[in-house]
Amino acid sequence: MKISFTLNKQAVTIDVEPMKRLLDVLREDFNLLGAKEACGEGECGACTVLLNGEPVTSCILNAAHADGSEIETVEGISQTELGKLIIDCFDETNAVQCGFCFPGFFISSYHYIKTDGEKDLNKIKTALSGNICRCTGYEKIFESVMLACERAN
Amino acid sequence: MKFIKPKDIENLYDTLDTTEQQYLLAGGTDINVQINNGIIRDPNIIYISHLKELSGIEETNNEILIGSTTSFKDVIESRIIKKYFLLMYNSLQNFASPLIQTSATIGGNIANGSPTADVIPILLALNAKLLICSKSNKREVPLKDFFTGYKKNVMKNNELITKIIINKNAEQKYQTYYQKVGSRNSLAIAKVAVAGIKKVVKEKIIDIKLAVGSLNEYPRRLFKVEEYVTGKRLTEIDFEKVEELLNSEITPISDFRSDKEYRYHVCVNLIRTFLNE
Ligand SMILES: Cc1cc2nc3c(=O)[nH]c(=O)nc-3n(C[C@H](O)[C@H](O)[C@H](O)COP(=O)(O)OP(=O)(O)OC[C@H]3O[C@@H](n4cnc5c(N)ncnc54)[C@H](O)[C@@H]3O)c2cc1C
Ligand code: FES
Numbered sequence A: 001m002k003i004s005f006t007l008n009k010q011a012v013t014i015d016v017e018p019m020k021r022l023l024d025v026l027r028e029d030f031n032l033l034g035a036k037e038a039c040g041e042g043e044c045g046a047c048t049v050l051l052n053g054e055p056v057t058s059c060i061l062n063a064a065h066a067d068g069s070e071i072e073t074v075e076g077i078s079q080t081e082l083g084k085l086i087i088d089c090f091d092e093t094n095a096v097q098c099g100f101c102f103p104g105f106f107i108s109s110y111h112y113i114k115t116d117g118e119k120d121l122n123k124i125k126t127a128l129s130g131n132i133c134r135c136t137g138y139e140k141i142f143e144s145v146m147l148a149c150e151r152a153n
Numbered sequence B: 001m002k003f004i005k006p007k008d009i010e011n012l013y014d015t016l017d018t019t020e021q022q023y024l025l026a027g028g029t030d031i032n033v034q035i036n037n038g039i040i041r042d043p044n045i046i047y048i049s050h051l052k053e054l055s056g057i058e059e060t061n062n063e064i065l066i067g068s069t070t071s072f073k074d075v076i077e078s079r080i081i082k083k084y085f086l087l088m089y090n091s092l093q094n095f096a097s098p099l100i101q102t103s104a105t106i107g108g109n110i111a112n113g114s115p116t117a118d119v120i121p122i123l124l125a126l127n128a129k130l131l132i133c134s135k136s137n138k139r140e141v142p143l144k145d146f147f148t149g150y151k152k153n154v155m156k157n158n159e160l161i162t163k164i165i166i167n168k169n170a171e172q173k174y175q176t177y178y179q180k181v182g183s184r185n186s187l188a189i190a191k192v193a194v195a196g197i198k199k200v201v202k203e204k205i206i207d208i209k210l211a212v213g214s215l216n217e218y219p220r221r222l223f224k225v226e227e228y229v230t231g232k233r234l235t236e237i238d239f240e241k242v243e244e245l246l247n248s249e250i251t252p253i254s255d256f257r258s259d260k261e262y263r264y265h266v267c268v269n270l271i272r273t274f275l276n277e
């Protein structure tokens, strides 16, 4: 099936098996390797991307869901002003160890700051509750996002 | 395996009439996990997420109609839901995670019919109905009559859920209750969930609807308990009797999540808390 969508602000069309996982479409057909696979079941958020501006787990979405939509990945978002600011904050607070979870946390944080952005720990915890980190620990991650909220305002 | 994306709702009904052993694909958060784990093999898929008629929340004179492919995010953010059904608004805040809320749909939660499906006990307490449609037929089925067994329901192969219908006054002037006991906060798959609404006049329970999830093959109303406590003052309720009725009404499922005695006790305690509130 032919599907067309906007990928990191560029119009794209591909011929793809419609049930193919969106994560695989991004990684295999577009060579965008930022979104990662860990659990493959929607539980960990390593595969998070923005679909029409909302963070979703691409491992349990299909190519079909992308048709006609707007998709943004870590590759695109990291080039934005806010994206760069968030990366700096994660960097400064040493919130990234192995980094496997980072693209997911990054996208959930970006979405939170863009749509709300209040420097409120509880709200941040909720916004990041679909993302799991197995090494850094959450305190540092929350700290980075708190800092990013402060700087973005 | 076939994949069909109907061009409009009429085409969807035609497709449902002529396809066999098909699965609808809405948000995909249940079915993709089942496909990836090999629980469903080579399914014929009918995609429905793009059909505008199936999503959104409308208000009529007496009822609120929720389109079946409305996402939980849209349900939680709806002014209408917040205005009329605080029970639903409050209880669904912790549904899965924000990432899943965006994709997961209310119709998918009901149709998938997991014993742990969060929205079902809530809708049972609100006495919701489902609008079930096929090319030649439209029928309203009370949610309490929808399930017939573990992941089994009254829908025919050519039907789908198009709307969830709730009376606007379903919880007006009632006290509401929802409690889910799970293992962790986010992504919690409930071990026991109790949803209820009650009306108490001069300390007497004059009307009550109680529903439980995770205890049985499918979430259900507790009609015997409801009948026993109706008309009684709180002090007249014998909780041993409630326990007995609960026992006769539900057979707890036992799986890896926790043993049945535990679920059973938790359930009785939750009901007691609600009745005492
Ligand atoms: C990480 C994770 C966490 C989760 N957490 C929770 C949770 O906290 N609580 C909870 O209750 N659930 C949870 N779920 C389960 C799931 O997200 C929900 O059940 C969701 O509402 C399913 O909706 P969907 O649109 O994704 O369904 P889909 O996967 O698209 O479909 C599910 C089933 O319903 C059928 N179907 C879909 N729409 C219709 C319709 N309109 N008419 C008839 N049949 C239909 C499909 O054919 C399929 O069999 C979780 C899932 C994941 C992956
Ligand atoms: S890989 Fe998608 S949520 Fe874990």
Ligand code: FES
Binding pocket: A095, A096, A097, A098, A099, A100, A101, A102, A132, A133, A134, A135, A136
């Ligand atoms: S830094 Fe390794 S999983 Fe988070």
